[in-house]
Every structure is written in C-alpha cells, then in structure tokens.
Amino acid sequence: MRALVRASLYYANVLASGRRGLCLILCLFTLSGVFLGFARFHEPYAMRVIEAELYALGYYRESLFFLRFAVVVLVVFSSVQLFVLETGELAVWARVSRGKALASKVFTVYGVALLFAWIALLIMEAVYRFTPYAQAYQANSLFLPMSVFTLYYAALAALLGLVSKNVFAYLVVLLGFFLSDVVVDYAVRLDEVGAFAYKFNALFPNLHQFADGRIKFLPSYPLVFVLIACLLVVSYFRQKRVDYT
C-alpha cells in the first residue's frame, strides 16, 4: 500500500512538474475570472436584482457546463500524459510491480480530477454567494453529482489509457461528453426526454438542468458506471500480465 501511494505521488509530480506554483495560481485566477464573468457582475445592479432568477439559472447553467468541460479535458489530458506520453516508467516498474504502477496511474488520474472538480466547485459556489441573486435560486448540492461525473469520466479515460495507446481514441470521451449534453434540451421536463437521449446518456452520463431547476443525471447512469468499472478492472488485470517492451 505504501509503495502504491508513493508511486501515485511520483506520477502526480510527473503530471504537475515544471512551474507548479505558477500553474496553480493561473488556474485559480482563470477559474475565478470565468465564474465572475458568468455571474455578470459587469451588468447594472438593478438588472441583476430584477432578473435575479434568470441570472441565477444562467449562472448555474454556464458555470456547470464550463466545469464539466474542464473536468473532461483534465481527465483526458492526465490520462494521455500518464498512459500514452509518459515514457520514463521502466524505472517505476522495476521498483514496484507492474500492477502497482498501473494502479497508481489510475489513482493519480482519479485524484487529480477529483481535486480539481472540488476546488472549482467551491470557487463556483463562492462566487455565486457574492451575487445579488444568491437567494433567487438554490441549486441542489452539486458535490456528489459532480464527484460521480468526475469519477465516471476519469474511469473512462483510464480505461482508454489501459486498452489503447492512441491519442485519438480520447476523442471518443470528448465527443461523447458534448453529444450527451446536446441531446438533452436545457430546462426540459424529465418525461419529455427522448429514448435516444436516454440511451446516449446511459453511455456518457451527463448532468442536466431540468424544468424544475434541479441539476441531475438521467436515471440510467448507475448501470453503465458499474459496467465501465468492471471493464476497467478486467483491463487492469490483462495489462498487469503484459511484458515490458
């Protein structure tokens, strides 16, 4: 277990190597800037009070899309970096077993993505609290759904990393995310969602804002989540036995 944690730390450092402090500050500034932009602080105060509910819903819609997009890009980037581009891994494999090295890569993708999602979510909520329409719309807690979303896409990216070394394979994740967002209309009633949208969202679960203002997944997501988790485990055990070339 200790070796697994240490190897994960090694990979996290490989992922975040270079000007870590600068990158972190830039990332926080960018996130804050983007959320402040979505909060429409540049518009007249009176407008923001009059159209409070509209602005609040809009803030959540835009911020959440940005947040999900950033998470998907991050998991794809981390997975490509660790599973496709990282070539200095023989030294790690020679020190821990290949299985542990692979597991630590998967954990690193999960850890980095979750940490980013939680921090970004906190900034998003913090910015919202400063808007005059903070009382107009109370979204359900996004902490759990966002964590599930992040874990799913991290699992998908890690699975691709285990089964394919082709960078273009990751386009599936990005396209899947975009399409699953597009196939369900904004603020639609749950009973109006079409069968195709249900099926597509079963494969690429996504968070949607429905007519009642609540943000949630379409009900079919747990099954595919389990399937992807199983595939990840199977791929892990298959890859574990492959020789180092």
Place this chain on the structure above:
Amino acid sequence: MCAPIEISGFRKRYKHATVEFDHFIFKDRITLLLGENGKGKSTLLKAMAGLVSYEGTIKGCQDAVYIPETPALPSGLRLRSYLHLLGEISGYDSAHLEELLKRFHLADKREVLLKNLSKGMRQKANLVQGLSMRKSLYLIDEPASGLDVETQKALREYMKDCDARFLCATHAPEVFAPLGVSCVRL
C-alpha cells in the same frame, strides 16, 4: 558471499524471435554478460528483475534491482525530485544517495531539470538512482553507455568498494577489465 544465481531452461518467446538458454550459474560478484545484439542480454536481465514473463527457472534474484540503459526520464522533474520520489517508492538510503551524487559528480546538478541534462548526465542520474537502493544484486543494462572515462572509473571504483553483486550486460568489457570480472558470452 551471496548464493549463486542459477538459470535453467530459460525461454522467452517474442513475436519474431525466441531467446533460449539451457543452464547458467553466476557465482562471481561481478559478472559481465556479453554477446551480439539480439542475443538476449537485456531480456535475461529483465526476466531476472521480473519485468518480463518467461519459461524456466531463475533462482537467487530475490533482492535485485534492475537499472535500465539510459531510460527516458520524466523531463519536467528536477534531478533532486526525481531521485527522492523514485527512491521513496522502494526505499533508499539518503546518505548513500548523497555519497553517490558526489562520486558521480552530480552534486551540483540537483536543481537542474532532467530535460536539460545531457545523455551522459542522464545515464549518471539513472545509475545513481538505482545504486542508492542498497540491494544485494544490481542488474545493470549497458552501465558504461554514454559515460565519460572519469565516470567509468568512478563506477568501477564503486563496484569495487561495494559488497553487492553486479550482473551487467555490456558491449564494452574493457571498461570493467581492471576489476578482474568474469565474463559470460550468450
């Protein structure tokens, strides 16, 4: 003295080639594996380190560390971070690491990014990291590759002073000849 390393009925099948050895016993403290390209020197070392699957038996390699030939190092890490992070994974002796850094003239390169190191420096970093683990058996692939004469001498001296056993695959046996090593041709 450590127990000898015994290899029998070794066979490793690749897609287009097969590496086979009937029986080998490595008794000496420093042994060089010699042979043309593709004879299976690196394969044998990797098999002994448990990095590749094989048929047959290998005995006496429990406490071994494999040091690859100039591996691709993570370019964004500094030498200090690389050595410590990798050392933490399987345990290392920091005092010993400091001594090795001095021996191999890397002490002033601690804060240099790995991507800015030359090939020889990278090979030195690779050797230092592996040797800092204080194992009883070092399996080194092309240890002299990319090293200047002075560093080759430092490596020879380290091998001479150290109690551990060394099994090195090399194309340059003359580098280690002053140590009076035994050679096995595959």
